[in-house]
Amino acid sequence: MSKRSSVPVGKSITVKDVAQYAGVSVATVSRVLNQRETVDPELRLRVQNAVERLKYRPNRLARNLRTNSTTVIALVVPDIQNPFFVAVSRGVEEAALREGYTLLVCNTDDDIQHEAHYFQVLRDESIAGVILCSADERLSHAAVQASRDHGMAVVALDRRVEGIAIDSILSDNFGGSRLAVSHLIERGHRQIALIGASDIYAPGRERRLGYEQAFHDYGLAVDRDLIKVTDFRATNAEAATEALLDRDPAPTALFVCNGVSAIGALRAINRRGLRVPDQIALVVFDDLDWLEAYSPPITAVSQNTRQLGITAADQLLRRINGDPEPVQERRLPTQLIVRQSTPAL
Amino acid sequence: MSKRSSVPVGKSITVKDVAQYAGVSVATVSRVLNQRETVDPELRLRVQNAVERLKYRPNRLARNLRTNSTTVIALVVPDIQNPFFVAVSRGVEEAALREGYTLLVCNTDDDIQHEAHYFQVLRDESIAGVILCSADERLSHAAVQASRDHGMAVVALDRRVEGIAIDSILSDNFGGSRLAVSHLIERGHRQIALIGASDIYAPGRERRLGYEQAFHDYGLAVDRDLIKVTDFRATNAEAATEALLDRDPAPTALFVCNGVSAIGALRAINRRGLRVPDQIALVVFDDLDWLEAYSPPITAVSQNTRQLGITAADQLLRRINGDPEPVQERRLPTQLIVRQSTPAL
DNA sequence: TTGTAAGCGTTATCAT
DNA sequence: ATGATAACGCTTACAA
Numbered sequence: 093m094s095k096r097s098s099v100p101v102g103k104s105i106t107v108k109d110v111a112q113y114a115g116v117s118v119a120t121v122s123r124v125l126n127q128r129e130t131v132d133p134e135l136r137l138r139v140q141n142a143v144e145r146l147k148y149r150p151n152r153l154a155r156n157l158r159t160n161s162t163t164v165i166a167l168v169v170p171d172i173q174n175p176f177f178v179a180v181s182r183g184v185e186e187a188a189l190r191e192g193y194t195l196l197v198c199n200t201d202d203d204i205q206h207e208a209h210y211f212q213v214l215r216d217e218s219i220a221g222v223i224l225c226s227a228d229e230r231l232s233h234a235a236v237q238a239s240r241d242h243g244m245a246v247v248a249l250d251r252r253v254e255g256i257a258i259d260s261i262l263s264d265n266f267g268g269s270r271l272a273v274s275h276l277i278e279r280g281h282r283q284i285a286l287i288g289a290s291d292i293y294a295p296g297r298e299r300r301l302g303y304e305q306a307f308h309d310y311g312l313a314v315d316r317d318l319i320k321v322t323d324f325r326a327t328n329a330e331a332a333t334e335a336l337l338d339r340d341p342a343p344t345a346l347f348v349c350n351g352v353s354a355i356g357a358l359r360a361i362n363r364r365g366l367r368v369p370d371q372i373a374l375v376v377f378d379d380l381d382w383l384e385a386y387s388p389p390i391t392a393v394s395q396n397t398r399q400l401g402i403t404a405a406d407q408l409l410r411r412i413n414g415d416p417e418p419v420q421e422r423r424l425p426t427q428l429i430v431r432q433s434t435p436a437l
Numbered sequence: 438m439s440k441r442s443s444v445p446v447g448k449s450i451t452v453k454d455v456a457q458y459a460g461v462s463v464a465t466v467s468r469v470l471n472q473r474e475t476v477d478p479e480l481r482l483r484v485q486n487a488v489e490r491l492k493y494r495p496n497r498l499a500r501n502l503r504t505n506s507t508t509v510i511a512l513v514v515p516d517i518q519n520p521f522f523v524a525v526s527r528g529v530e531e532a533a534l535r536e537g538y539t540l541l542v543c544n545t546d547d548d549i550q551h552e553a554h555y556f557q558v559l560r561d562e563s564i565a566g567v568i569l570c571s572a573d574e575r576l577s578h579a580a581v582q583a584s585r586d587h588g589m590a591v592v593a594l595d596r597r598v599e600g601i602a603i604d605s606i607l608s609d610n611f612g613g614s615r616l617a618v619s620h621l622i623e624r625g626h627r628q629i630a631l632i633g634a635s636d637i638y639a640p641g642r643e644r645r646l647g648y649e650q651a652f653h654d655y656g657l658a659v660d661r662d663l664i665k666v667t668d669f670r671a672t673n674a675e676a677a678t679e680a681l682l683d684r685d686p687a688p689t690a691l692f693v694c695n696g697v698s699a700i701g702a703l704r705a706i707n708r709r710g711l712r713v714p715d716q717i718a719l720v721v722f723d724d725l726d727w728l729e730a731y732s733p734p735i736t737a738v739s740q741n742t743r744q745l746g747i748t749a750a751d752q753l754l755r756r757i758n759g760d761p762e763p764v765q766e767r768r769l770p771t772q773l774i775v776r777q778s779t780p781a782l
Numbered sequence: 783t784t785g786t787a788a789g790c791g792t793t794a795t796c797a798t
Numbered sequence: 799a800t801g802a803t804a805a806c807g808c809t810t811a812c813a814a
Binding site for chain 4: 449451452453463464467468471473495496497498499500501502503504
């Protein structure tokens with residue numbers, strides 16, 4: 093057996109082994125592997141054959157060091173237990189996988205410190221890019237800037253990042269909210285309460301504005317006392333809902349601005365012994381799987397979560413590949429799904 | 438300004454820069470950074486000062502190549518949209534972060550091919566270890582073995598891996614199920630249907646066995662026609678439930694073996710216009726957040742998801758650090774949370 | 783205890 | 799078009 097074609101044993105296979113087996117230089121092997129320049133078809137074949145025979149797998153760690161880059165992207169979210177972000181992550185994963193990237197999901201618990209820590213880790217690991225659902229729209233720009241200085245691409249998703257030019261992908265919160273509340277108005281409701289739009293994030297603000305716009309559309313006045321801005325904890329939404337239900341006159345309909353708050357709102361409704369929809373109508377922004385299984389099935393505003401993720405990932409990958417197009421904000425449409433929690437009054 | 442203490446500009450800071458600034462060799466810097474051996478306190482201080490002044494951050498890619506390892510672990514799950522696995526991932530993340538590891542979550546869609554693909558990627562990236570919720574208990578052992586051959590640690594979570602010795606962490610499915618069904622029996626039910634225990638995974642099998650055991654405990658016969666083994670799709674659970682409800686006599690109680698199936702079961706119940714609990718009692722294995730917000734709140738078996746994740750991660754990290762203890766299977770207790778879907782008949 | 787220097791497995795420069 | 803060789807930044811023998 094000639095030395096040229098002997099299969100190395102023990103240690104793991106490297107370009108060197110492949111080169112030797114194929115009777116070419118490591119440079120040629122590398123060129124074939126990375127489809128660089130033109131390589132003689134004959135040699136290319138020999139290399140490809142060697143790769144196969146030796147079951148060669150490139151050492152990513154070495155490649156990462158040499159190119160000072162990785163094929164990993166990260167998705168930074170405030171709460172991975174929130175089904176919205178989970179659904180988004182499916183879309184991101186799908187797009188990332190398609191392009192050979194690996195996805196890392198980081199959970200900030202809506203804490204800017206956690207977020208900053210994760211960004212530090214991501215920089216240390218030389219991640220290629222980040223899709224950011226900001227923990228604080230007014231403070232995240234620092235982490236974004238620092239990461240860009242390290243050559244990472246960053247795009248914003250669902251939430252904005254203030255104070256820096258950044259591609260953003262969001263749902264049409266305003267339109268979805270306006271549509272949902274219009275629906276309630278058309279079904280005869282006037283005392284419509286709003287629960288759970290955290291005012292410090294774009295989605296919350298925009299959903300509240302959409303709510304107000306619907307009233308304006310119909311020439312109705314907005315009763316600010318019916319607007320309860322709460323954060324993303326179900327217990328707060330529960331307390332807010334109870335306060336609303338205790339009013340006189342009580343609201344005839346509830347527009348709940350997010351899925352987490354919906355749980356709190358329903359607990360309050362049940363606690364007060366009220367029946368949906370006879371005593372209180374209900375619309376939820378976010379179409380959670382169980383809303384359809386509720387009794388009665390609950391009307392919801394559905395976001396195209398998967399597409400949000402795909403769109404963000406595609407944009408990020410374009411940036412990673414150096415696409416110079418101007419910074420843009422993209423909006424994805426929402427959809428009102430009418431079920432049985434909002435019959436005519 | 439002496440050359441020794443000049444701050445390098447432009448390129449990123451390396452050990453070399455730190456060494457120069459501190460007036461020591463790169464070896465000493467490395468030793469300080471990795472708290473190796475004994476270093477002269479004086480020098481150690483100089484190095485630490487230099488690190489701080491230069492804002493030095495070790496290049497992980499270089500370290501990874503040199504040590505041929507990473508500080509990343511992966512969690513491989515069949516469905517990241519399943520709240521159970523999400524909750525588990527929180528526990529894993531918590532433990533990983535605590536030890537300075539980064540967590541990568543991989544989604545197999547219950548497809549052994551996807552799983553194999555991910556394992557390949559993880560090997561390519563020289564991940565330190567994997568927590569595996571197998572997509573196929575009978576086939577996963579190949580991927581596990583291959584990964585071990587590459588020096589990766591692997592532990593099983595929630596589901597078993599057959600044909601290979603592997604640390605496993607599971608809930609007490611049998612006990613939880615037995616307790617839930619006993620509860621129904623004590624509340625006067627005899628016609629208790631079982632929905633959704635996929636027989637090809639340990640949790641499904643064990644939950645069915647627990648169901649049967651409860652009947653034996655009370656000296657009752659098991660009616661096999663009341664057992665509907667379905668997979669993890671809500672539509673299948675829905676169809677199975679409808680078939681059960683159409684029986685004569687119809688079951689008076691439903692024991693649903695997982696959260697996903699619960700949605701299907703409830704859709705069927707609502708479709709048939711039945712009221713919980715007056716016409717049908719209900720227990721769900723898995724305490725989803727919305728079960729408490731349902732009307733009426735639904736009795737559930739709660740798994741300690743966070744602890745499952747922490748336990749698995751801790752075990753994995755021990756293995757990564759070379760702990761030689763014998764392979765073990767650990768069981769975590771479950772808890773029955775009685776709500777209003779299971780009153781006395 | 784400290785420093786020098788040899789890799790880790792790639793990619794990329796520069797001759798040929 | 800191809801090959802020899804120098805990095806990439808770190809850890810770790812081995813020498814002093």
